[in-house]
Amino acid sequence: MDLENPAFVEEVRAFTRDTLPETTRAKVLNGKLPDRDERTFWQRALVAKGWGAPAWPVAFGGTGWDVVRRHVFDEILAEEGAPNPPVFGMGMLAPVLMKFGSDAQKARFLPRILTMEDFWCQGFSEPEAGSDLASLKTRAERDGDHWRINGHKIWTTLAHVADWMFALVRTSQEDAKQKGLSIVLIDMRTPGITVRPIITMDGEHEVNEVFLDDVRIPAGNIIGEPGQGWTQARYLLSLERTGIARIGQSKREIARLKAFAARQRTPSGSLLEDSQFARRIARLEIALLALELTTLRMLGAMKAGDAPGPEANLLKIRGSELQQAITEAMLDAAGLHGFAYDPHAWSDGTHESPYGAPETSALAGAYFNTRKVSIYGGSNEIQRNILARTLGL
Ligand SMILES: Cc1cc2nc3c(=O)[nH]c(=O)nc-3n(C[C@H](O)[C@H](O)[C@H](O)COP(=O)(O)OP(=O)(O)OC[C@H]3O[C@@H](n4cnc5c(N)ncnc54)[C@H](O)[C@@H]3O)c2cc1C
Missing domain, CATH: 2.40.110.10 (Butyryl-CoA Dehydrogenase, subunit A, domain 2)
Structure with a gap:
């Protein structure tokens, strides 16, 4: 967290709490995908505040923040349940256009990516x-x-x-x-x-x-x-991998797991007090802390002008494994309720399901969906190959 500037942290948190619609927040916090209208609303609110594309140069509508400040910003938004930014346009194509595209392409496409007119x-x-x-x-x-x-x-x-x-x-x-x-x-x-x-x-x-x-x-x-295209694609994929560790999201999900486990009764108290389960949560928290420190180390080096090195591959591997481990623990914590998956629980806008509370009816979906994170952005096996080559193993 940005200890150098707690006022910034508070400002971002307060803006998100005041501006993000409760229905969107509830969807994100329960592991469901906000729809395009909900995402567009949020993105335009960020643009109006001047925070629409923190990583872009100021000339294109960016903030001019350094990488550490951007990391803190992303982390708070994820913790607060904001939708992810439009990753394909903003996080992948835009930097490639800025580096390799023509002036006409930049003028035509970048403003429309920023406001999500083009998805x-x-x-x-x-x-x-x-x-x-x-x-x-x-x-x-x-x-x-x-x-x-x-x-x-x-x-x-x-x-x-x-x-x-x-x-x-x-x-x-x-x-x-x-x-x-x-x-x-x-x-x-x-x-x-x-x-x-x-x-x-x-x-x-x-x-x-x-x-x-x-x-x-x-x-x-x-x-x-x-x-x-190959040079451009490699540049694009390196950006995809540095942003994929999702530390803010994992922090939010571990907090949700702990709150949920505290409500689950066992013969001797709550699941959170169960020594086996408490140990499992502690392991997740330690892994998350290690991931965050590695991320900050990499960002510190990037702030000093270094390009992301093999840490990016490492972050992708550990970040995705952690996301998967959290959904596994959550499903285990729900016990039999975790089986009652209702994919339609959110489709009518009421968030109600005949199979149980919203927090359990979406759990199996989140568990299944998160299997993808070790595949996309280059599978974890491929990341390990790259790491091994880089380290000369
Ligand atoms: C949910 C989801 C969303 C996606 N979204 C997009 C998208 O928007 N756009 C897009 O272009 N792509 C997207 N992808 C594709 C993704 O990038 C590929 O699935 C991924 O690169 C793996 O390729 P593959 O599916 O062809 O598997 P394969 O390459 O056939 O691999 C199959 C298995 O073999 C392993 N393997 C392959 N080669 C090696 C090797 N040399 N050494 C060790 N193990 C190896 C892999 O790790 C994997 O376990 C998405 C994938 C998923 C699952």
Whole structure:
């Protein structure tokens, strides 16, 4: 926490408590996804306050805060139950546009990302190209003043509500496989795009398959020069991994776990007083503290001008394992009530379920949903490979 500036911490907390609608907060705190309108409302409230894109340079609407201040800000928002920022547009595409995009692209897309007028999705993975991303097959061929795109993307998060997709595609078959790649910007309303839902084991529709059949986009909708896509994608993925540890969210979830365990009765008192369970919570808290200190160490080095090193991979591994361990403990704490998963408990706006209280009816969903965190952003096995290579093991 920002001990140097407690007034800042209080200001962020007070703003969030005053501005965030209770229904949105309740959804986030109970492990449900806020919808696009709820997220847009919150993002525009942040923009009005001048806090819409803390990591962006001031010239584009950022705050000018250093990395540690931004970390504190993100952490408070997560603890208070605010929706995550629009990660694909703001956290991934925008920095790539700022570094590699044309002035026209920056002027056209960045303001609309900030206010969530445009909602973006990330079209990288394909059925045969996940961990081995560079072997992707979707190709873009030059066709006069257009690119013509054909291929099949998969696991595209929120493609069904997105206005635009940034996609990694093959623009040259001749070059070595990494060299033939480019990032293109595709309006999701273009003819030839079919989005097919994938319903995950928590019963939610979050990810999709996207089929691209003779999709024609203007020639200018490419970032930089053809063939620069791999360099751009690596830059983008390094940003994805540094932000993925979700320390504020884990703090909030451990607090929720403790409050919940304190209400669970056992023959000798509460579950929180049970020595086995208390030990389990202590282990989670120690792991979280270690993760936070490692994050702050990395941020301290970044503040001094260093690029994120192998710590980013480590944070992704430990952060995702911790998120999963917390949902496992929560489900165990609920006992039999944890089985009563009702995916529709929130759909009518009442948050009521015939199967029990909101806090237990959403638990199994959160548990199932969190299995994804060790897969996306580069699976944990891949992170370990990178770490091993970096450390010369
Ligand atoms: C919920 C969810 C949301 C996602 N959202 C997006 C999105 O919005 N956009 C997008 O482009 N992608 C998205 N992805 C895709 C994600 O990036 C890939 O699933 C991930 O990179 C793994 O690729 P894969 O699924 O093809 O698995 P594979 O690469 O086939 O891997 C299968 C298993 O083998 C292991 N493995 C593979 N290679 C190695 C190796 N060399 N050494 C050791 N183990 C290995 C993996 O760790 C994994 O356990 C999402 C995935 C999920 C689950």
